[in-house]
Amino acid sequence: MPAAPVAIDADRLLADLHTLRSFGADGTGVRRQALSPADVAAREWLAERFTAAGLQASIDVFGTVHGRSPNPGPAILIGSHSDTQPLGGWLDGAYGVICALEVARALPGLAVDVVSWQDEEGTFDGFVGSRAFTGHDMTADLAQMEAGSRAAGWWGRPILRAEPGRYRACIEPHIEQGGRLEAGGQRLGVVTAIVGIHQHRVVFHGRRNHAGTTPMDLRDDAAMAMIRFVHDLDARFGTAAGPDSVWTVGRIDVEPGAASIIPDRADITVQYRDPDEAVLARMDEAFHAAVTAAPKRPDVAAMVYDVQPAQMDAAVQEALADACEATCPGGWRRMHSGAAHDAQLLAGLMPTGMLFVPSIGGVSHAADEDTAVADLALGCQAVATAVAGLLAGPV
């Protein structure tokens, strides 16, 4: 049975989104890396807006902004991040934060906490706010971010950690950052799982030599060894992967990089993602088989990045699905997230879900990232409706 749609104030949502965009604006994009002056100013402004909405606002030592509802629990935590890529779009993260604020305002009688996590984008080590909140050791992060925190006037404040027993669920609204909703003509996406990410650095060593005087059979060419490895790996992944798998060799550095010199070093990054741990395990096998099969074995460091997939909570998915059907009948789908999100960490602590709105042209991490205004409002209404459903039901 579809839930009754909750009314939200779309103009207020849009106005706040545009104000947040103004912090670090650069053309249609935004430069608001964690702890930059623009990020610090934006977070101070967010705290003011949370306070104005009747929430108890705080900013922690890293910069995570939390708005605690004074209403009696159980509570729902909603939010995302307000830091950006070096030059990011105006909605990545920001949409989830302002959407959360609007949901809290639209449901003034419920216990809706709002949050903007710090450094999701990895200006420092990434996912700083959500790692801290979910109980990770933050010693290294504190050391790395002390100077920025001091400059912001936040040094000495406590780390925001989750309040035990407070939350029934967490929801992160976000733009899709891909083109599947647009391609399918849907306006909302209920996330089923967030991909796991495995990433390796693979370095091939060769012998630098003259490209004219060194016969083919006496060469030790690091670049050709790399080319053959990636070609073989691509074929192996084609067999091992599932329908949702993606793999990317995004960084290739060849040295010395001159036309007439046989390269002595090729240094690449191999990354692969899948929402299913079993598929990731098959891809791990394919990767190591390719390394072993390489005529000259490359150096492979310990996995650089090893994030396990996160399944979204079934009950939260149901509440979001009901809300989607209530606000946009037949115009939504279930889908996995190919990008990492703070929700991945939250899912280890409490029932967590995500709602996607479409990205025009599938564009993200770029200045021309955008979403139709009507979809921004619809997504907010769906989240508010889901929250009302979750807090109305039995504990």
Added chain:
Amino acid sequence: MPAAPVAIDADRLLADLHTLRSFGADGTGVRRQALSPADVAAREWLAERFTAAGLQASIDVFGTVHGRSPNPGPAILIGSHSDTQPLGGWLDGAYGVICALEVARALPGLAVDVVSWQDEEGTFDGFVGSRAFTGHDMTADLAQMEAGSRAAGWWGRPILRAEPGRYRACIEPHIEQGGRLEAGGQRLGVVTAIVGIHQHRVVFHGRRNHAGTTPMDLRDDAAMAMIRFVHDLDARFGTAAGPDSVWTVGRIDVEPGAASIIPDRADITVQYRDPDEAVLARMDEAFHAAVTAAPKRPDVAAMVYDVQPAQMDAAVQEALADACEATCPGGWRRMHSGAAHDAQLLAGLMPTGMLFVPSIGGVSHAADEDTAVADLALGCQAVATAVAGLLAGPV
């Protein structure tokens, strides 16, 4: 019938080589790029040494140093270049210049001209001295090198061009810069041909996108397109090439070069060499077939570098072979040059030959480039013996 070996002064040869090495010395290597202060000083010193050897020394507008024998012709022109790579070895080019000087001193009654060509290594457009001498249009080179020539005090001087009818032959002594003589246990190499070099710049364009949210079937990945192209090209070259062919992808630039971003540009250099024009033509065909077969066709600019192979003169080869057999019976071989040399341009103007001495470990264009002292002396003696043979024979 082997020629009678001509005596040379090995100590004098070595002493001059070490003095030349001191201009721009950096550890065991040398920094003496064309028109650098070290190069200018070295060329002024060479002119003094040529004069001291009884030659009429001149330095032209670019810096090519010529020592003209006052003896009646026909003359033999011997030499190489004294400029180096940014950090080069002490013998690449330098050996041929000092070897030539010693041959002129060892044969004081013959018409032996000595030369150090300017900018063989391409600090400017490369092969400047030998291009000028062989009648090429030097307008662009003059413009590019005016400031350096003025600083050297050479601006306004004439360009050194070949004196019509003067030369019977040209010989360029040089280090091998490869490991074939060492591997075969030979101490001298008579060059049969200098490879032609074809070089292309190939640029793949894709669409920059998020490596997590863009499914494999919606990607336009410039790096993977490049990997597949090079892999296919390598296989095609394997079929089209001859036993002396070499091919190299020495430069690979991928943008933006981040682990989580699908690359939108991959820019590479494809270079191949062979001493036989027919083989180079087959490799051209293989290259263009690979470009045509690429699922997404890359941009290929007009050939960046297109040097035809140069055959060494049969009579000069015979004179060098006789001299090798006289000075090192059974310890020499015929071979092609995988590297380009000034002799390639001279071969278009007059009968030209080259003599190689071994490179220890095949190392060149590096600070630890070296040749056994006995081989340096032996090579000089062989060239002197060949010159005596060439000037004794009929015109």
